[in-house]
Amino acid sequence: MLLSPAISVVLVESQGGRNLGAIARVMKNFGVADLRLVRPRVGHRSPEACRMAVRSVEILEQAALFESLPAALADCHLAVGTTRRFGRYRDNLLLPAEAAAMVATLPMGQRAALVFGREDKGLTTEELDCCQRLLTIPADVALPSLNVAQAVGICLYEVAKAAGGGENPSPAREDPATGAEYERLYDQMRQTLLAIGFLDPRNPGHIMRAMRRLLGRQGMTSREVRLLRGLLSQVDWLEREGRAARQPGRKQG
Amino acid sequence: MLLSPAISVVLVESQGGRNLGAIARVMKNFGVADLRLVRPRVGHRSPEACRMAVRSVEILEQAALFESLPAALADCHLAVGTTRRFGRYRDNLLLPAEAAAMVATLPMGQRAALVFGREDKGLTTEELDCCQRLLTIPADVALPSLNVAQAVGICLYEVAKAAGGGENPSPAREDPATGAEYERLYDQMRQTLLAIGFLDPRNPGHIMRAMRRLLGRQGMTSREVRLLRGLLSQVDWLEREGRAARQPGRKQG
Structure with missing residues (x-):
């Protein structure tokens, strides 16, 4: 060395x-x-x-x-x-x-x-x-x-x-997320959180802003954005299934 | 000193x-x-x-x-x-x-x-x-x-x-989360993500570790921990409702 x-x-x-x-x-x-x-x-x-x-x-x-x-x-x-x-x-x-x-x-x-x-x-x-x-x-x-x-x-x-x-052995963090990736994540998050009733439709910005602050502060990788979007998709699916199951006359599986 | x-x-x-x-x-x-x-x-x-x-x-x-x-x-x-x-x-x-x-x-x-x-x-x-x-x-x-x-x-x-x-330039961020708060959040997250099928029960650690890294990296406030726990509770509720709705013989609302 x-x-x-x-x-x-x-x-x-x-x-x-x-x-x-x-x-x-x-x-x-x-x-x-x-x-x-x-x-x-x-x-x-x-x-x-x-x-x-x-x-x-x-x-x-x-x-x-x-x-x-x-x-x-x-x-x-x-x-x-x-x-x-x-x-x-x-x-x-x-x-x-x-x-x-x-x-x-x-x-x-x-x-x-x-x-x-x-x-x-x-x-x-x-x-x-x-x-x-x-x-x-x-x-x-x-x-x-x-x-x-x-x-x-x-x-x-x-x-x-x-x-x-004494250089940091960690190379540049792999694939930092781009602004576009952040925005797609926040779009999806907003839709999902509205669908499950976590956002107040009259004022969705309040909580979304808190989410942006929390997630933006750390700087996400593309991989982390994909992870969160995958989780949101899972919640979407759950929400749709639940809604479908509650429809009167739906055939029970 | x-x-x-x-x-x-x-x-x-x-x-x-x-x-x-x-x-x-x-x-x-x-x-x-x-x-x-x-x-x-x-x-x-x-x-x-x-x-x-x-x-x-x-x-x-x-x-x-x-x-x-x-x-x-x-x-x-x-x-x-x-x-x-x-x-x-x-x-x-x-x-x-x-x-x-x-x-x-x-x-x-x-x-x-x-x-x-x-x-x-x-x-x-x-x-x-x-x-x-x-x-x-x-x-x-x-x-x-x-x-x-x-x-x-x-x-x-x-x-x-x-x-x-040198002097400390950063004013206190309101109420930083403590180790105990982080752990309660991760406990709840793990349970919720297992319940909705987002974690593989055979290897839940992989994704949970990614979550810990993402959220721990910059430090959360107590308020942010409460926000995420509120969101997880909402997902829990959704999951329970969906499950109940899929039960055969449940009265449709």
Whole structure:
């Protein structure tokens, strides 16, 4: 899905095996394969990590280990660090969608890194200094700290969206109804509802207008128009049969 | 952060305590408090769930339990179901940002529900039928299935983004229909359409699903639900009269 540019997820001093596994999974969800670990505090191939990784264990297995953040970023053209301590960085701070737009539009052959810090205290000032841009995920003051795997998920979701992977998989709705189809439907509906006594012949417009509003609002497909017309035809038939049956002298079937 | 509209997260048959805890945390991250559990398969106050909930345990403690999805949605005006099986629902499918825009612009006093299914197989067709709109998170074909807590996180992130993005332009449409009203309408419709022979008794679901999609897509008002129910009652009456008239020996009027 994400072919260009190359994207790396860089984790500094990760403490939780489960988080590593969850991160591998969500990386694969969004088509990102390159995981870089700076001094991890936990085994990245632990059973716990692998259990959470669900069909993305290869990302853990192929993760590269680094002794320092600069080493992990050495071949990266754009490093975006994540932080919640934005007091001093305001002028450099991006929202996830803004960072994603930068990452997704890097020229072919360039590599972008998204850098995430420790579960408990994030990235240090020195580590943030290694990043060209900083990113924060706006969250509620009552609990602003996201789980690191959630943060990775949201950032990669935005990158995938910006890279074009986020197009709605539903193609144009099949055969939207035309104005003529709508009108034929409303004509038939009016006749049927008059015949069964649901419309007041002195003021049929009132209810018909409500029907138009209800059905027009959603935009119908041709198929839906045919479905409703079929239903109306069935009601017509019922009405005719009932009327015929009530005729005196009609032969009972 | 999200004061209006009211938002509920609805989980159907959750299987993982850790996921429940992670979901509570990310709900609090994005200022959403109302958690509804339909037949959970795991204790929502288990130590495992509470450990993952990190300062959001009150969301687990206050979670409401329901026996069925319609019951959980009874007071909701917009229910958005999440799915990856979008073959037959294409015309109804939203991206997270599109769904978030709908949720975030619901008028004051209306409640929106985001509905998530089982960890292993999501929501059933019948459960998706209870939702007016469906949402899918585009993901890589190599591993399209997101962890449910990740899916909740991404959806709420988008809702928070949409809610913070601007003021609500839409004045309240009078009396939007609730989930309970929708279900009573569909119950009556099903009975009537069976009685008049418009539904195939061996497969009534096919057409009923098309009706749900057509009517649920944009949201009905209570008044519109009453209008359609009145129409169905009229058809019922017609059908009974016709049947009675066809009885041999009935006195002709």
